[in-house]
Amino acid sequence: MTAPATNPASDCAPPGDAPERAPLLDLRAVTAGYGDKVVVRDVDLAVGPGEVVALLGPNGAGKTTMLATISGLLPALGGSIAVLGNPVDCRRPWRAAARGVAHVPYDRAIFFNLTVGENLGLARRPGGADLDRVLRYFPELGRLLRTRAGLLSGGEQQMLALGRALASDPRLLMIDEMSLGLAPIVVQRLLPIVRAIADETGIGVLLVEQHVNKALAVADRAYILSRGRVMVSGSADELRQRRELIESSYLGAAAL
Numbered sequence: 001m002t003a004p005a006t007n008p009a010s011d012c013a014p015p016g017d018a019p020e021r022a023p024l025l026d027l028r029a030v031t032a033g034y035g036d037k038v039v040v041r042d043v044d045l046a047v048g049p050g051e052v053v054a055l056l057g058p059n060g061a062g063k064t065t066m067l068a069t070i071s072g073l074l075p076a077l078g079g080s081i082a083v084l085g086n087p088v089d090c091r092r093p094w095r096a097a098a099r100g101v102a103h104v105p106y107d108r109a110i111f112f113n114l115t116v117g118e119n120l121g122l123a124r125r126p127g128g129a130d131l132d133r134v135l136r137y138f139p140e141l142g143r144l145l146r147t148r149a150g151l152l153s154g155g156e157q158q159m160l161a162l163g164r165a166l167a168s169d170p171r172l173l174m175i176d177e178m179s180l181g182l183a184p185i186v187v188q189r190l191l192p193i194v195r196a197i198a199d200e201t202g203i204g205v206l207l208v209e210q211h212v213n214k215a216l217a218v219a220d221r222a223y224i225l226s227r228g229r230v231m232v233s234g235s236a237d238e239l240r241q242r243r244e245l246i247e248s249s250y251l252g253a254a255a256l
């Protein structure tokens with residue numbers, strides 16, 4: 001996978017202190033993909049402190065690709081990505097993590113052979129969230145601390161994945177397909193917790209979600225990606241009232 005030489009997001013600038021008032025995440029005209037396969041084009045997107053921003057769109061729209069690019073796991077093919085005012089360094093994805101980006105991937109990436117307590121302990125950074133804070137949001141994990149993660153239900157595994165991200169003391173939390181494979185009742189329980197985490201800690205959340213209505217019920221703003229482009233963006237309130245925009249975006253029509 002080779003990024004073009006003119007790729008500004010892969011300039012890999014040295015780390016620096018973030019300007020105090022910088023948004024947590026600021027994407028300008030980002031193009032992303034795999035090698036020479038462009039999947040996402042010209043995306044502008046921002047997440048501020050304490051905001052829940054939903055990234056919606058049909059299968060294959062490029063949502064997961066966006067998150068991987070923001071994390072520095074994939075090089076951006078064009079445009080710029082700043083996390084806390086610093087450019088994302090595609091050759092050193094751990095730097096985004098060190099600056100406070102936590103990425104919960106769709107497969108949750110927990111260690112099945114380790115206990116819940118061990119999974120949480122591995123994620124915790126010096127000065128990071130203590131176990132009490134994790135258990136305040138996910139009390140179910142308390143009685144499971146000595147249980148192997150592989151024995152957990154899907155909902156419990158997702159709580160562990162979210163709890164582990166929280167233990168790393170993030171400023172920006174990116175969650176890919178949180179509801180994948182979960183019963184609706186579990187999703188109904190987890191989404192308000194994500195909202196509460198943003199409200200109470202100031203963590204900004206970028207939430208990739210297939211359940212449009214459920215996501216818009218907890219989000220402040222949303223972007224709808226279709227065929228790699230942002231077709232619609234706006235406040236969650238606005239989008240809830242403009243169903244036709246959402247529907248046409250999902251059908252791939254030029255909604256705007």
Ligand SMILES: Nc1ncnc2c1ncn2[C@@H]1O[C@H](COP(=O)(O)OP(=O)(O)OP(=O)(O)O)[C@@H](O)[C@H]1O
Pocket residue numbers: 034037039057058059060061062063064065066
């Ligand atoms: N490793 C890869 N190499 C090449 N193309 C890929 C790779 N991963 C994904 N793609 C392609 O990129 C496009 C966008 O995929 P992506 O997973 O980002 O979409 P998505 O919006 O997250 O979809 P879903 O909701 O189904 O998870 C798809 O056409 C997919 O086939």
